[in-house]
Amino acid sequence: MLRNPTLAEIAEITGGELLCGDAEAICLAVSTDTRTIQKGSLYVPLKGERFDGHDFANSAYNSGALAMLVERELSTELPQIKVKNTLRxxxxxxxxxxxxxxxxxxxVTGSAGKTTVKQLMGSVLSQRYKTLITQGNLNNHIGAPLTLLSLQPEHEAAMIELGASGVGEIAYTANLTRPDVGILTNVVPAxxxxxxxxxxxxxxKGELIDSVAPSGAMILNADDRYFSQWQARAASLKIISFGFSTEADITATDMHESLMGNKFTLKLPQESVQVSLSLSGLHNVRNALxxxxxxxHLGFSAAEIKAGLEQAAAVAGRLxxxxxxxGQVxxxxxxxxxPESFCAAIDVLKLAEGRRILVMGDMGELGDAAEEMHAQVGAYAKEQNIECLVATGPLSKSAVExxxxxxxxxxxxxxxxxxLTKTTKNxxxxxxxGSRSAGMDLVVRSLTEKEED
Structure with missing residues (x-):
C-alpha cells in the first residue's frame, strides 16, 4: 500500500466500529480471498448468492490476517471492524x-477495445514511469477497488480498466478511480x-466523463455515433478526439493492413511518425490512436508513443x-x-491466404435480438467470402443457417x-x-496442444 493505515483509521474511513483489537495496529494490505491473503492484511469478506466470506474468518486468521471487516459480530480471534456493507x-x-x-x-472504458487500450497505454506509460496496470479482468465493482489498493510506493502511474454490465456501474468505479485522463473507446451492442x-x-460508458479531474482530459472516439453526446457531456474538460475521421485531433494515414499487424502514419498535432503495430485489425489502429x-496530453514525445505502441504484444485471447x-494458423x-468485434475479427480473417475457417461460439447477453445478431454475423462472414463456418451453441445455429x-x-x-482436427491442415x-461463456478457448487449446510421444 502507499500508506499503511491503522485499524482506527480504517474504522474512520469506512464509517465502521472497531469491536476489538489494537486500534494502532497497522494494516499492510487488503484482501478479499483467504487463499491468497498475506500476513498483516485486512480481510474483507464479500457476500454472494452462494457464498459468504464471513464463513472463512478462521481461515483468514490462520493465514495471518491482521483484522477483518464484518457486517455482524463473529466468534473469532481476529480483531473486527463492523461496517454496514463490506463491499461498500x-x-x-x-x-x-x-x-x-x-x-x-x-x-479506459467502452464496449470493445478496453483491454487492448489498457495494454497499449500501459506500454507507453512504461516508457517513462513505473506503471500499475489492471490485471486480467479485474475491472468491475470488486476488481477496480482491488486494483487501486495494489498501488505501491514505487508506482508513478496507473492504467485502470473499467468495465460494466449494467447502468450505473461505471459511475461507481470511476468515482473511486478519479482519473487525470479518461478514454472512451466506443459503444456497440454488448x-x-x-x-x-x-x-x-x-x-x-459516458459516466467516466463525470469523474475525470477538472484539469484533466477526456479522449473520445470521433468515429462513434455517440461522439457528440459525449462531447457535450465533457464540455468542461479538455477533449482530444481520435479516429479515422478527418475531423479527429489524432488520426492515421497511409494504413497498410496485413494478417499479422498494421503499418500506418500516426498524425499528432505537431508532428507525424511511422508506426508498425503487431496487433491485427484496423480496429486496433483506432485503439492505438x-x-x-x-x-x-500527458506530454509524451512522438518517439515515446511510437516505442510504446510497437513494443506492445497481443493480449491473450484477443486475435x-x-x-x-x-501447422494451421x-x-x-x-x-x-x-457482433461488432466479431465482424472486425472476420475482417482480419479475410486477409489470410488459403482456406479460411470461422469457428464460432455463442455471444452472450444480447437480449431479445440475440438470434438475429448471430444470423448477421453468419451473413457477414459469407459476404467476406470466408470459405467455411464451424459453430456450436444454440444461438450460433442462426449464423450457420x-x-x-x-x-x-x-x-x-x-x-x-x-x-476441425480431421478437416484442417497446414x-x-x-x-x-465467442463470448467467454462459450468456452471457445478450450477449442483453441485442443487444436494447439502438442500430442505426447
Whole structure:
C-alpha cells in the first residue's frame, strides 16, 4: 500500500466500529480471498448468492490476517471492524488509497477495445514511469477497488480498466478511480441484457466523463455515433478526439493492413511518425490512436508513443496468433465477443491466404435480438467470402443457417474440435471466437496442444 493505515483509521474511513483489537495496529494490505491473503492484511469478506466470506474468518486468521471487516459480530480471534456493507467499505478504502497517489491515472472504458487500450497505454506509460496496470479482468465493482489498493510506493502511474454490465456501474468505479485522463473507446451492442438498450450503454460508458479531474482530459472516439453526446457531456474538460475521421485531433494515414499487424502514419498535432503495430485489425489502429491521444496530453514525445505502441504484444485471447498441431494458423479471439468485434475479427480473417475457417461460439447477453445478431454475423462472414463456418451453441445455429453451404453446426465444443482436427491442415487459417461463456478457448487449446510421444 502507499500508506499503511491503522485499524482506527480504517474504522474512520469506512464509517465502521472497531469491536476489538489494537486500534494502532497497522494494516499492510487488503484482501478479499483467504487463499491468497498475506500476513498483516485486512480481510474483507464479500457476500454472494452462494457464498459468504464471513464463513472463512478462521481461515483468514490462520493465514495471518491482521483484522477483518464484518457486517455482524463473529466468534473469532481476529480483531473486527463492523461496517454496514463490506463491499461498500472495500470501495471506501480504495478511494482513500487513491487519494494517497500523486502520479498520473488513466482510465479506459467502452464496449470493445478496453483491454487492448489498457495494454497499449500501459506500454507507453512504461516508457517513462513505473506503471500499475489492471490485471486480467479485474475491472468491475470488486476488481477496480482491488486494483487501486495494489498501488505501491514505487508506482508513478496507473492504467485502470473499467468495465460494466449494467447502468450505473461505471459511475461507481470511476468515482473511486478519479482519473487525470479518461478514454472512451466506443459503444456497440454488448451486455444488452443488463443495459436494456445501446443508448443506455452510451450513457453508462459516458459516466467516466463525470469523474475525470477538472484539469484533466477526456479522449473520445470521433468515429462513434455517440461522439457528440459525449462531447457535450465533457464540455468542461479538455477533449482530444481520435479516429479515422478527418475531423479527429489524432488520426492515421497511409494504413497498410496485413494478417499479422498494421503499418500506418500516426498524425499528432505537431508532428507525424511511422508506426508498425503487431496487433491485427484496423480496429486496433483506432485503439492505438486513443492511446496516442492520451499520451499526447500527458506530454509524451512522438518517439515515446511510437516505442510504446510497437513494443506492445497481443493480449491473450484477443486475435492472439497461435500455431495448430497440423501447422494451421489459429487466431485465438475467444476471450469475449459482440457482433461488432466479431465482424472486425472476420475482417482480419479475410486477409489470410488459403482456406479460411470461422469457428464460432455463442455471444452472450444480447437480449431479445440475440438470434438475429448471430444470423448477421453468419451473413457477414459469407459476404467476406470466408470459405467455411464451424459453430456450436444454440444461438450460433442462426449464423450457420444464414451462412448456407459450407456451414456446419455441432452440439458441443468437443465435436467441433474433432471435426476441425480431421478437416484442417497446414495452410488453413482459423479464427476462433465467442463470448467467454462459450468456452471457445478450450477449442483453441485442443487444436494447439502438442500430442505426447
Amino acid at each position: 467499505a472495500l470501495a471506501d478504502i480504495a478511494a482513500w488509497h487513491r487519494d494517497q497517489f500523486t502520479g498520473h491515472v488513466v482510465a 451486455h444488452l441484457e443488463g443495459f436494456g438498450s445501446v443508448d443506455n450503454i452510451a450513457l453508462t 486513443a492511446v496516442a491521444a492520451a499520451a499526447t 492472439e496468433h497461435c500455431e495448430g498441431r497440423e 489459429i487466431f485465438n479471439d475467444a476471450y469475449n465477443a459482440n 444464414t451462412f448456407g453451404d459450407s456451414g456446419h453446426w455441432f452440439e458441443s465444443r468437443h465435436a467441433v474440435t474433432e471435426y 495452410g488453413d487459417t482459423l479464427l476462433v471466437k
